Amino acid sequence: MPLRLACSFPPLLLLVLCGPLAHADAPQKIDWPEPTQSARPWTRWWWHGSAVDDQNLSRLLEEYQRVGLGGVEITCIYGVQGEEEHNRLYRSDEWISAVRHAISESHRLGMGVDMPAGAGWRMGGPQMPRELGNSQLVLHAHKVSGPGTFELNFERTTPQAVVARSADGKLIDLTPDVKAGKLSWAAPEGEWRIDTAAYRWAGDRVKRAGPGGEGININPYWRKSVDAFLNDFTKTVEQTPGIRAQFHDSFEYEGNWQPEFFSEFEQRRGYRLQEHLPQLAGEGDQELVGRVKADYRATLSDLVLEDLVAPWVAWSHAHHMLARNQSHGSPANWLDLYSACDIPETESFGRLFGGDANLLVMKFASSAANVSGKQLTSSETATWLDEHFHVTLGEIRQLVDRQVLSGVNHVIYQGTAYSPEQARWPGWLFYASTQVNPQNPIWRDLPALNAYITRCQSLLQTSRHDNDVLLYWPLHDFWHTPRGIRADIRVHNFEAWYKGRPIGNAAELLQARGYTFDYVSDQLLQDCDSTREGRIAVGGGSYAAVVVPRTDHMPAESIEKLAALARAGCKVLVVGQLPQSLPGLKGAAGEQRWAAQRARFNKAADDLRKEALLDDHLETLLKQAQVRRESWAADTGLAFLRKRRGGHTLYFLNNGGRTPFDGWVSPTAMGEAAVLMDPASAAIGQAEVRELAGRREVRIKLAPGESIFLLTSDAAPSSKPWAYQDSDGEPTTLDGEWNAEY
Numbered sequence: 001m002p003l004r005l006a007c008s009f010p011p012l013l014l015l016v017l018c019g020p021l022a023h024a025d026a027p028q029k030i031d032w033p034e035p036t037q038s039a040r041p042w043t044r045w046w047w048h049g050s051a052v053d054d055q056n057l058s059r060l061l062e063e064y065q066r067v068g069l070g071g072v073e074i075t076c077i078y079g080v081q082g083e084e085e086h087n088r089l090y091r092s093d094e095w096i097s098a099v100r101h102a103i104s105e106s107h108r109l110g111m112g113v114d115m116p117a118g119a120g121w122r123m124g125g126p127q128m129p130r131e132l133g134n135s136q137l138v139l140h141a142h143k144v145s146g147p148g149t150f151e152l153n154f155e156r157t158t159p160q161a162v163v164a165r166s167a168d169g170k171l172i173d174l175t176p177d178v179k180a181g182k183l184s185w186a187a188p189e190g191e192w193r194i195d196t197a198a199y200r201w202a203g204d205r206v207k208r209a210g211p212g213g214e215g216i217n218i219n220p221y222w223r224k225s226v227d228a229f230l231n232d233f234t235k236t237v238e239q240t241p242g243i244r245a246q247f248h249d250s251f252e253y254e255g256n257w258q259p260e261f262f263s264e265f266e267q268r269r270g271y272r273l274q275e276h277l278p279q280l281a282g283e284g285d286q287e288l289v290g291r292v293k294a295d296y297r298a299t300l301s302d303l304v305l306e307d308l309v310a311p312w313v314a315w316s317h318a319h320h321m322l323a324r325n326q327s328h329g330s331p332a333n334w335l336d337l338y339s340a341c342d343i344p345e346t347e348s349f350g351r352l353f354g355g356d357a358n359l360l361v362m363k364f365a366s367s368a369a370n371v372s373g374k375q376l377t378s379s380e381t382a383t384w385l386d387e388h389f390h391v392t393l394g395e396i397r398q399l400v401d402r403q404v405l406s407g408v409n410h411v412i413y414q415g416t417a418y419s420p421e422q423a424r425w426p427g428w429l430f431y432a433s434t435q436v437n438p439q440n441p442i443w444r445d446l447p448a449l450n451a452y453i454t455r456c457q458s459l460l461q462t463s464r465h466d467n468d469v470l471l472y473w474p475l476h477d478f479w480h481t482p483r484g485i486r487a488d489i490r491v492h493n494f495e496a497w498y499k500g501r502p503i504g505n506a507a508e509l510l511q512a513r514g515y516t517f518d519y520v521s522d523q524l525l526q527d528c529d530s531t532r533e534g535r536i537a538v539g540g541g542s543y544a545a546v547v548v549p550r551t552d553h554m555p556a557e558s559i560e561k562l563a564a565l566a567r568a569g570c571k572v573l574v575v576g577q578l579p580q581s582l583p584g585l586k587g588a589a590g591e592q593r594w595a596a597q598r599a600r601f602n603k604a605a606d607d608l609r610k611e612a613l614l615d616d617h618l619e620t621l622l623k624q625a626q627v628r629r630e631s632w633a634a635d636t637g638l639a640f641l642r643k644r645r646g647g648h649t650l651y652f653l654n655n656g657g658r659t660p661f662d663g664w665v666s667p668t669a670m671g672e673a674a675v676l677m678d679p680a681s682a683a684i685g686q687a688e689v690r691e692l693a694g695r696r697e698v699r700i701k702l703a704p705g706e707s708i709f710l711l712t713s714d715a716a717p718s719s720k721p722w723a724y725q726d727s728d729g730e731p732t733t734l735d736g737e738w739n740a741e742y
Contacts, residue, residue, distance in 0.1 A: 030675055030684055030717050033458040037112045038376060040070025041453045044415035046430045049079025049211050050119075051086035054101050056420045061105045063438055064416070068450030071112035073247055073412060074102060076119040076210035080428055089212030090119040096239050103242040112244040114324060117233050117312075119213025121252050124206045126215035127232050132225040133216040134202040134255035137485065139281045142194040146187035150194060154181040157198035160262060161274040165193045171275060195277035197262075202255035220251070221303040222258035223311060230315045237319045245322035245343060248312065251304075251330035256486045258303065268302060269295045270594070271585060282482060288588065290480040294553070295584035297331060297479040297487050304332035309340050324378060327365075331486045333475055335521035338368030346408065347380035348399055349491060356491045357399060359406045360507045361498060366407020367518035370465040371527070373539035378410035379403050382434040389426070391434045393442050393449045394705075400453055401654050401707050405641050409460035411453055448680070455679035456652075459709065463645035466669075468544040468628050469510060469517035470536060472525065472558075473503055474551035476583035502549035506575065509618055510547075514630035516642055520546065522558045530568035545571035545625050547618065553587060554579035556597060559604040566611030573621040574614045578605050632665040638702070642669070651710040655702035664690065664697040671714040674698040676722045678708070685722030699724070 033039075043064070064072065076095075079087050088095040099115070106113045117123050124133075138157050144150045144164075152162070162174040162183055167190055174185055174194070185194075204217045219225035237243065258264075265273045278284050279292035313323040326345045327337035338344035346365035348357035366377040382399055385391045400411055413436040419427035427439040437443065478497050479487055489497050498504040503519075510517045520528075520538075528538045528546075535542040546565065559579060566572040581587035582601050586594040615621045622629070633640050638661065641652040649669035655661050674687040687710070688699040701724050702708060 030719050035454045037070045039457040041411040042071040043413040045072035045074050046417040047076045049087035050076045051083050052098050057102050058105050065109040067447045073114040077208045087211045090210050099240045114245045114247045116247045119210035121207035122217040124217030125213050128216040134204040134219045135199040135257040136202040136255050137257040138198045140196045144187045144192040146189045150185045150187050152183040157200045159198045161197040163195050167191045199257045204254050220253045220308045223307040245324040246316040247324045250326040265299045286482045289482040291585045294479040301332035309337050329490045331488050334364045335368045336523045339372035343376045343378050344368045345378040349383045361494050362406035370518045371524050371539045376410045377408050379408040380414045381411045383414040385434050388433045452679045463643040466642045466644045467516040467518050470520040470543045470546040471517045472548045473519050476553040506549040514633040530570050534569035536570050548574045550576040551579045553583040556601045563604045563607040571625040572612040574612050575618050628668050649712045654707040660703050662701045666695045666697045670696045671712040673713050673716050675711045675717050684719045687722050
């Protein structure tokens with residue numbers, strides 16, 4: 001069945017090779033790989049009220065398999081009005097039975113099942129006591145004139161620190177004097193400032209919870225809370241074997257504290273945060289405020305990774321499941337969270353244009369996968385792409401193309417609501433508007449889109465990245481902002497942390513000028529090694545250079561690693577000036593306790609200055625370092641993704657413009673022959689190749705919105721020539737009035 005696109009863009013083309021060459025001089029048999037479960041698109045399967053039955057579960061799964069879906073992610077949410085009697089309480093015996101049936105039927109049909117720990121958004125539920133719930137920091141300051149008695153009653157909060165500060169800066173820790181939530185202090189003569197830090201329950205509950213799953217959510221910064229939840233949920237996963245992966249949705253927890261935060265902070269940052277409560281509250285010298293808050297935010301990031309994500313991944317593995325995680329939305333370093341799991345997942349949200357589906361932001365997930373050696377990068381796909389029943393297959397396909405360009409190779413629709421056969425049209429629906437379900441008219445032609453995505457992902461999942469540049473993310477600079485407490489890094493606020501900042505400017509230039517890259521964090525940078533050829537090896541691949549955009553604050557370990565790579569012959573490109581300071585309070589000039597660490601930082605900076613390339617202009621540095629560039633991309637406006645497969649180079653090309661393209665391009669990895677493959681029709685053919693001015697070029701013809709895979713090879717393939725759709729003559733203008741009958 002042809003793919004019917006309700007938009008002005010034609011179906012997309014692809015070009016790919018499907019297997020390694022047996023002999024370099026023999027004609028190559030090129031074919032599509034056998035589709036796997038993960039190569040087919042999956043969908044988020046909403047169970048409203050878990051009001052499901054075995055007959056409808058089997059019927060729907062058979063229908064999902066028929067249209068080409070490879071798996072479902074079961075997520076239980078609020079129920080349907082009037083259907084309360086059919087609800088199954090989350091984690092009840094009846095619910096367990098339904099999940100087991102869904103898993104069994106999915107496996108019978110060759111499909112997979114993922115599932116989150118929790119009903120709705122956020123881990124949590126009725127088993128979580130408030131004392132293990134999420135916490136909100138409460139800061140207050142009081143002015144006291146002594147001598148006199150100062151009394152304070154901590155109502156509805158749990159005190160963590162009380163510190164008195166005299167006019168000349170003398171500190172007195174009054175925390176031990178707090179008894180049963182009350183303080184009575186005989187203030188000495190003089191003017192005093194009393195700073196208090198306490199916490200309260202943040203008010204977080206499981207969002208959109210299904211029946212039986214309502215309750216308080218975990219504290220994502222506190223291992224004790226996370227362990228309590230996972231230990232309890234173990235009883236459920238042990239009764240539902242066969243789940244491929246645990247899923248954790250985007251970070252939507254509200255709090256910013258945990259009861260042991262002060263000790264965690266001191267252990268990691270080397271000083272007592274209690275002594276800097278005015279700065280944490282945003283008062284005083286703003287540089288010092290920024291440094292203290294940067295240390296607070298770095299600690300919060302550590303806790304999300306070490307107290308939430310890492311234990312959850314280990315727990316998943318212990319129960320024979322993978323871990324699929326959306327890192328965005330958190331106050332932590334995305335790259336470190338993404339790389340800690342098995343399947344990093346990004347998301348698109350909103351309309352194609354003007355929504356939160358920025359290609360370079362989605363690229364953080366695939367960067368973490370590439371740098372840490374992961375095979376899959378998934379995406380929550382097409383969330384709120386348009387209004388209900390307005391989303392077209394063409395719009396979904398355009399979005400999928402954009403995700404492919406960002407490195408995504410595992411599409412998961414958002415989403416499909418379970419709807420029983422007896423429900424009247426439009427059936428049971430989820431409020432997010434992209435309805436990938438049998439009630440939607442686009443369902444008739446969905447098999448064509450799914451086949452297209454499957455062919456794409458069959459190749460993308462069996463190839464590896466071929467990117468040249470590691471782009472360092474100077475996240476500490478963002479953490480130094482004196483505003484606010486948490487510094488969230490969300491898909492929806494990329495203007496705050498990305499757009500217009502050095503990281504965003506560098507990424508946009510690399511993308512526009514035809515350079516390929518992945519982002520790298522301080523932690524992932526430590527995994528990098530040099531090769532004898534002067535390349536940077538990490539995650540099973542290698543890069544030609546690491547780029548450091550303008551950076552003010554950098555950990556000593558990072559600048560030492562960069563200096564070591566440069567000394568080993570690797571290309572380290574520094575835009576503007578070298579980093580000027582350690583992050584946080586350690587970098588403050590007046591802090592003598594860290595003078596040795598600042599000396600270590602300065603020595604590494606001097607070493608880096610001698611070995612690295614420095615310039616105010618990134619493109620000048622890239623040219624000096626002779627980093628490979630696909631110049632034709634900048635000249636033609638075509639977007640591309642480049643990968644390696646079976647010893648050959650694979651390009652995914654996309655014409656995102658409004659005019660057709662018919663021309664010649666000269667890929668840097670151009671061989672003697674080139675092959676085109678169309679995932680919409682499964683057609684395969686040899687592309688036209690010519691030599692011009694000492695360069696080999698391949699002909700590409702793309703309509704607006706079309707995409708194609710180009711595979712270059714030094715051996716002649718056995719396929720027939722590609723059928724370019726060329727016009728036989730001049731177009732004829734149809735004048736006058738015309739009537740069309742349907």
